[in-house]
Amino acid sequence: MIHLENVSKVYPNGTEALKKLSLDIRPGEFVFVVGPSGAGKSTFLKLLIREEKASFGKLVVNGQDLMKMRKRKVPYLRRTMGIVFQDFRLIDKMTIYDNVAFAMRVIGTPEKAVKKRVKYVLKLVGLEGTEKRRPNELSGGEQQRVSLARALVNNPELLIADEPTGNIDPERSHEIMKMLVEINKRGTTVIIVTHEHDLVKEFGGRVIRIADGEITHDAFLPSEYHPDTPKGTDDEDETKEETV
Numbered sequence: 172m173i174h175l176e177n178v179s180k181v182y183p184n185g186t187e188a189l190k191k192l193s194l195d196i197r198p199g200e201f202v203f204v205v206g207p208s209g210a211g212k213s214t215f216l217k218l219l220i221r222e223e224k225a226s227f228g229k230l231v232v233n234g235q236d237l238m239k240m241r242k243r244k245v246p247y248l249r250r251t252m253g254i255v256f257q258d259f260r261l262i263d264k265m266t267i268y269d270n271v272a273f274a275m276r277v278i279g280t281p282e283k284a285v286k287k288r289v290k291y292v293l294k295l296v297g298l299e300g301t302e303k304r305r306p307n308e309l310s311g312g313e314q315q316r317v318s319l320a321r322a323l324v325n326n327p328e329l330l331i332a333d334e335p336t337g338n339i340d341p342e343r344s345h346e347i348m349k350m351l352v353e354i355n356k357r358g359t360t361v362i363i364v365t366h367e368h369d370l371v372k373e374f375g376g377r378v379i380r381i382a383d384g385e386i387t388h389d390a391f392l393p394s395e396y397h398p399d400t401p402k403g404t405d406d407e408d409e410t411k412e413e414t415v
């Protein structure tokens with residue numbers, strides 16, 4: 172699903188944000204990416220969604236070679252994934268319904284199917300009844316759930332969330348995390364960048380730690396939610412140390 176081989180990212184100002192990263196993420200995995208501020212976590216996500224282009228190495232996401240991909244093909248890549256941004260990125264002048272429906276309409280989904288699916292995902296995130304409201308009439312936690320509904324609406328194989336609990340209170344964070352676990356159980360690969368150690372410990376799964384542009388830890392952390400590694404993953408090198 173995701174394959175990185177010696178991937179480096181050097182920004183135009185010379186900052187080497189990622190240094191020869193190699194890793195694979197397989198379908199169905201639940202992955203946390205942790206590490207101190209400035210470690211390269213956001214850069215890693217930006218490479219996966221092709222918001223930034225890797226400088227060197229090999230990078231394949233959902234079967235597409237991102238080193239060779241032309242810019243005009245990027246929207247097609249993005250359609251294979253759902254992205255939850257830390258700052259939600261909802262469109263303020265649109266209703267909640269339209270914010271979620273938008274992602275389906277741009278790919279030409281018939282309105283009848285849009286209606287059915289939007290209703291379903293809003294229910295899934297516990298927001299039925301908010302369809303006619305606008306983002307600024309909702310709390311931060313609710314807005315984050317709208318952004319999650321929007322990320323899920325096209326049934327992506329891969330869900331990428333950048334600090335999805337960064338701007339919401341602890342109780343809501345917990346709820347969002349449970350939803351991400353549920354989505355993962357339904358078959359979507361989930362990658363979450365976070366700095367919240369408590370959530371990582373509680374929810375477990377694969378924990379990749381990046382520090383100074385390099386992977387310093389990559390192991391499966393068992394938890395109540397993730398007692399076992401998903402099928403097909405290789406955890407022979409796992410260390411059970413809790414270095415998150």
Ligand code: ADP
Pocket residue numbers: 182183184186187188206207208209210211212213214215
């Ligand atoms: P994190 O998400 O872990 O906080 P980032 O990926 O944002 O880390 O940043 C990694 C490094 O790359 C930092 O040193 C940061 O200052 C630098 N960096 C990030 N974005 C840019 C950019 N657009 N131009 C130059 N340097 C950048």
